[in-house]
Amino acid sequence: MTLITADFVLTCNEAFEIIEEGAVLFDSHILEVGKSEELKAKHPNVTVIETPKNSVIMPGLINSHVHLEFSANQSMLRYGDFIPWLRSVIQHREELSALATTELITCKLQEMLKSGTTTLGAISSFGADLEACVQTPQRVVYFNEVLGSVPSAVDAMYGDFRGRLESSKEFTCKRFIPAVSVHSPYSTHPILARKALQIAKEEGCVVSTHFMESPAERAWIDEGSGDFQTFFSAFNPHAKPMCSAEEYLELFSQNPTLFTHGVQANEQELHVIANQNATLTHCPVSNRLLGVGKLDIKAVQKQNINLTLGTDGLSSNISLSLWDEMRSSLMMHPELELSHLAKTLLQSVTCNAAHALNVPCGRLEKELSADLIVATLPQACESEDVALQLILHTHQTHLIFIDGEKQC
Numbered sequence: 001m002t003l004i005t006a007d008f009v010l011t012c013n014e015a016f017e018i019i020e021e022g023a024v025l026f027d028s029h030i031l032e033v034g035k036s037e038e039l040k041a042k043h044p045n046v047t048v049i050e051t052p053k054n055s056v057i058m059p060g061l062i063n064s065h066v067h068l069e070f071s072a073n074q075s076m077l078r079y080g081d082f083i084p085w086l087r088s089v090i091q092h093r094e095e096l097s098a099l100a101t102t103e104l105i106t107c108k109l110q111e112m113l114k115s116g117t118t119t120l121g122a123i124s125s126f127g128a129d130l131e132a133c134v135q136t137p138q139r140v141v142y143f144n145e146v147l148g149s150v151p152s153a154v155d156a157m158y159g160d161f162r163g164r165l166e167s168s169k170e171f172t173c174k175r176f177i178p179a180v181s182v183h184s185p186y187s188t189h190p191i192l193a194r195k196a197l198q199i200a201k202e203e204g205c206v207v208s209t210h211f212m213e214s215p216a217e218r219a220w221i222d223e224g225s226g227d228f229q230t231f232f233s234a235f236n237p238h239a240k241p242m243c244s245a246e247e248y249l250e251l252f253s254q255n256p257t258l259f260t261h262g263v264q265a266n267e268q269e270l271h272v273i274a275n276q277n278a279t280l281t282h283c284p285v286s287n288r289l290l291g292v293g294k295l296d297i298k299a300v301q302k303q304n305i306n307l308t309l310g311t312d313g314l315s316s317n318i319s320l321s322l323w324d325e326m327r328s329s330l331m332m333h334p335e336l337e338l339s340h341l342a343k344t345l346l347q348s349v350t351c352n353a354a355h356a357l358n359v360p361c362g363r364l365e366k367e368l369s370a371d372l373i374v375a376t377l378p379q380a381c382e383s384e385d386v387a388l389q390l391i392l393h394t395h396q397t398h399l400i401f402i403d404g405e406k407q408c
Helices: 036-042 082-099 102-114 130-135 151-169 190-203 215-223 227-233 245-251 267-275 284-289 297-302 322-332 338-348 351-357 383-393
Strands: 002-010 018-026 030-035 047-050 055-059 061-066 117-124 139-146 176-182 207-211 257-261 279-282 306-309 372-376 399-402
Touching (some): 002 036, 002 372, 002 383, 030 036, 055 383, 061 279, 061 306, 082 215, 102 117, 117 130, 117 176, 117 351, 190 245, 215 245, 297 306, 306 322, 306 351, 322 338
Parallel strands (some): 002 047, 061 117, 279 306
Antiparallel strands (some): 002 018
């Protein structure tokens, strides 16, 4: 057993309880959380780790939506508008895929770990990131993605998806959990989506999907018009939307789902997501770089939707650090009170994300897995300011534990 102490312990529970001069007792799981002096007196013979002054113990961070297969991109893709970006992805896909070796993806995962990300939801389109995700010490929920809009290709696309899913299932363990992703309403035929979602339901898999990311998607799904009409006409002059937004949401009614982006989702669609007890994942930097708008966090909170945060991939971001993502979110939502938003963001990458991904961590609470990190602030601060100051100043973590094991 190990007892680790710090100036502050952020439990990141629903009440966002903060313990001053606190400590966590753990082995592979959390055994007790409380005041440092009390736990030292109660357990005089345990190994004690005294952290530096102004340190904070909190749960490991959880990135609920990240694409690793485009990790080689730096300046190759176009930003500013969704459709030009999408065209650039198609243009450079083979080159970027070739550059995104297992070694490169492993390096990106290690960078994420050093910044405090101990769990991630990896969206895998091709399976090229499988080896790196299996080997990483982090907890990975591995979303095998299905997409394809041509009816005649549904069987082939489903076969490819099933093959990748079965390959990933060979590595199932407590730190590697296969899951299912349906790409989006504009790219995935409903027949294909239903088949994948049925498998997810039968096998108890968590599901992820992109939903209402851009104005182009909104116009296409609602009216069959806009930028996607021009885009799809190059492949099929008779292309039309495959389903309405309501019909697409209904496909997921029997699956625990993370809907990603939701920037263009309307009040009724948010209401449906709330009624499904689903999650909405916010990717603020990606949204800004692709010019799709800004998530209405107030509307999401009004519907009491579970909110998580993701970095998306380096195809639409310059960092996979959740601290960078939280800092960006603080600046992108000036309508929200700063300290309250900071707490919301920290919960979105801890307890909320753990609930969404169905992993046994995300809170410093007895019997949960001992996934925890220590961050050190540059100066002392008041308890009520800890959340905000952590986001503003943290880049790397001082200590990282996953299942109680110290990470390098």
